[in-house]
Amino acid sequence: MFFEPSKGHGLPRNPFKAIVAPRPIGWISTRAGDGTPNLAPYSFFNAVCDTPPIVMFSSSGRKDSVSIIEETGEFVCNFVGEKQFKAMSQTSFAYERGISEFAEAGLAEAECRLVKAPRVAGAPAALECAVTEISRLKDRNGDVTGNWAVFGEVIGVHIDDSMLTDGFFDLAKAKPVTRLGYLDYGMAPEIVTLPRPTTG
Numbered sequence: 001m002f003f004e005p006s007k008g009h010g011l012p013r014n015p016f017k018a019i020v021a022p023r024p025i026g027w028i029s030t031r032a033g034d035g036t037p038n039l040a041p042y043s044f045f046n047a048v049c050d051t052p053p054i055v056m057f058s059s060s061g062r063k064d065s066v067s068i069i070e071e072t073g074e075f076v077c078n079f080v081g082e083k084q085f086k087a088m089s090q091t092s093f094a095y096e097r098g099i100s101e102f103a104e105a106g107l108a109e110a111e112c113r114l115v116k117a118p119r120v121a122g123a124p125a126a127l128e129c130a131v132t133e134i135s136r137l138k139d140r141n142g143d144v145t146g147n148w149a150v151f152g153e154v155i156g157v158h159i160d161d162s163m164l165t166d167g168f169f170d171l172a173k174a175k176p177v178t179r180l181g182y183l184d185y186g187m188a189p190e191i192v193t194l195p196r197p198t199t200g
């Protein structure tokens with residue numbers, strides 16, 4: 001089949017996010033000016049370059065994470081392992097700004113070193129980020145959409161030491177949860193190793 005998204009798909013559910021899958025989940029924590037922490041998962045998320053390391057997430061609508069980041073200029077990107085799966089989902093509930101998703105989901109906060117935002121205690125890894133740009137996304141006609149992209153430079157990296165094997169971040173131990181389409185998630189990935197080609 002073929003469809004043009006602007007004209008509809010004719011399927012029971014839009015397959016776009018199932019096609020662009022699996023996606024890593026950036027579990028974004030922030031701290032508002034009044035001290036309240038905020039935490040929410042974003043799967044329109046990825047690392048976009050590594051020198052310097054920059055991550056990006058996008059918000060469908062100007063959600064609390066975006067407005068707090070606009071105010072504070074910083075955020076933390078926590079990663080979701082099997083142990084955090086259900087709690088991560090709970091933090092996607094549309095709690096009012098000012099309600100701590102850490103408390104609502106029974107998660108402990110851990111302090112960061114370089115930013116005021118807390119991180120999720122026990123998460124396999126967390127990236128402390130300083131905002132580099134916030135853009136309202138445009139469509140192909142140059143018209144603004146209701147989506148905001150937030151970019152941040154990674155200025156600090158936390159790794160749960162138990163996730164390291166011989167100095168390598170061990171995904172077999174971290175068991176990252178990824179977002180698929182519909183209501184589906186991917187659990188621990190099957191890992192295969194393939195060296196880069198040495199000839200053309």
Ligand SMILES: Cc1cc2nc3c(=O)[nH]c(=O)nc-3n(C[C@H](O)[C@H](O)[C@H](O)COP(=O)(O)O)c2cc1C
Binds near residue numbers: 043044089095179
């Ligand atoms: C796994 C998962 C991934 C999500 N990814 C996104 C996303 O990429 N963009 C978005 O706007 N909302 C996403 N959501 C929904 C937000 O987490 C939800 O709207 C949340 O309440 C936003 O919280 P905030 O207003 O505190 O930022 C996702 C939800 C789940 C469960």
